[in-house]
Amino acid sequence: MENLRFLLRFRRDPISALQELAQTYGDIVHIKLGEQHAYLLSHPDVIRDVLVVHHQQMHKPNLQQQPLGGNGLLRSEGDFHKRQRRMMQPAFHRKRITTYAQVMTEYTQQMSGRWNDKQQIDIAQEMMGLTLSIISKTMFGAEVEQDTQTVYNSFTTWMRLNSAHRFSPLDHALNSLPLPRKKQQAEARAQLDTIVYRMINERRASGKDNGDLLSMLLLARDEEGGGDGMTDQQLRDEVMTLFLAGHETTANALAWTWYLLSQYPEVEETLQRELDTVLAGRTPTPDDISNLPYLEKVFTEAMRLYPPAWVTARRSLDIYQVGTFTLPANSLLITSQYVVHHDARWYPDPQRFDPERWTAEARAQRPKFTYFPFGGGPRLCIGEPFAWMEGELVLATLAQNGACAWLQDKKSRWNR
Incomplete structure (x- = not known):
């Protein structure tokens, strides 16, 4: 595809542009963006090589001038990234995150309790509000409740303004101009920082462990590097990173799951039967998840069709060999979850919503990186266990309360 035409297409519809590249030119596609060499890599073995085998030869590219998460886990590199991840890992141990399950189910029940049969709702907005409430409570405990609306408004303002220019080739130039959106973003960021x-x-002054994520981060020490904790700036960056990663992606995954269930009543019926059999009307707990295999398949398949993070990028530090191709240093390596998840080689009839793709036998027949909604390698999303538990508990809780049937009634109101 001619480069200028690709750029214009990418600006308008990035997912379709990447799909067309892969379908037309294969698993390794070279794109010249001015002086920048970029490559779309779409074979699972090559993706594994980039994210796992040769991860030390890669850095994450800086695609935003002022990321809200600062130098948090999503952006930091090298020894600093290893240190931060090592310190934060205990906060996401399964035993720790299961303590947040009650918050997840209670907040879900409170939200569904506000719905009624004659009401038309924006399910994406409802899921965004729910997951933001959950991450706020699990991050800060009760202390954030008085600021919940400010946090929500500031985050949604920042994300809306950021998304409007996320894929613009002129983004760096636009950021140097005194545009109204730049001022609004700065104000939203300042409110969150405050x-x-x-x-x-307040938490440093009290010295208390309130059982939330902030307590864990404050208590974390780098035992392998001198025993120091995080500075206020480091804490701020990691908190912002967790806020962004901890609610937007899960909310999107849940919204698409509800959409798919509304379009495939036979899947919804099978899910409802499993929930009725296992839960019999009671509120789900983390211990129930292993007994709800179809629920897991539904959520897994939804994130195959609509992965919340649909593209991942790395920048090669040195010359990089991919099969018979030698890529120059500083190449931009692009992998797309959406492209790979819709590849008919791995998923026949890829547009169809089919949870039965996720039997143990079917999984074993596919290469590992045919499915990577949370990335892979040392930079695998640290919050993956939290996201899985939250997604499955929210789905089970809402379906128990009749959300699937409610969505079926409103099927005609869905807008693709």
Whole structure:
């Protein structure tokens, strides 16, 4: 595809542009963006090589001038990234995150309790509000409740303005101009910083472990590197990173899951039968998840069709060999979850919503990186266990309360 035409297509519809590249030119596609060499890599073995085998030869590219998460886990590199991840890992141990399950189910029940049969709702907005409430509570405990609306408004403002220019080739130039959106983003960021730093200061002064994520981060020590904890700036960056990663992606995954269930009543019926059999009307707990295999298949298949993170990028530090191809240093290596998840080689009839793709036998027949919604390798999303538990508990809780049937009634109102 001619480069200028690709750029214009990518700006308008990035997912379709990447799909067309892969379907037309194969698993390794070279794109010249001015002086920048970029490559779309779409074979699972090559993706594994980039994300796992040769991860030390890669850095994450800086695609935003002022990321809200600062130098948090999503952006940091090298020894600093290893240190931060090592310190944060205990906060996402399964035993720790199961303590947040009650928050997840209670907040879900409160939300569904506000719905009624004659009401038309924006399910994406409802899921976004729910997951933001959950991450706020699990991050800060009760202390954030007085600021919930400010946090929600500031986050949604920042994300909306950021998304509007995320794929613009002129983004760096636009950021140097005194545009209204730049001022609004700065104001939203400042409001969030004020709240986060206040909570950090209050918690440091009290010295209490409130059982939330902030307590874990404050208590974390780098035992392998001198025993130091995080500075206020480091805490702020990691908190912002977890806020972004901890609610937007899960909310999108849940919204698409409800959409798919509304379009495939036979899947919804099978899911409802499993929930009725296992839960019999009671609120689900983490211990129930292993007894709800169809629920897991539904959520897994939804994230195959609509992966919340649909593209991943790395920048090669040195010359990089891919099969018979030698890629120059500083190449931009692009992998797309959406492209791979819709590849008919791995998923026949890829547009169809089919949870039975996720039997143990079917999984064993596919290469590992035919499915990677949370990335892979040392930079695998640290919050993956949290996201799986939250997604499955929210689905089970809402379906128990009749959400699937409610969505079937409103099927005609869905807008693709």
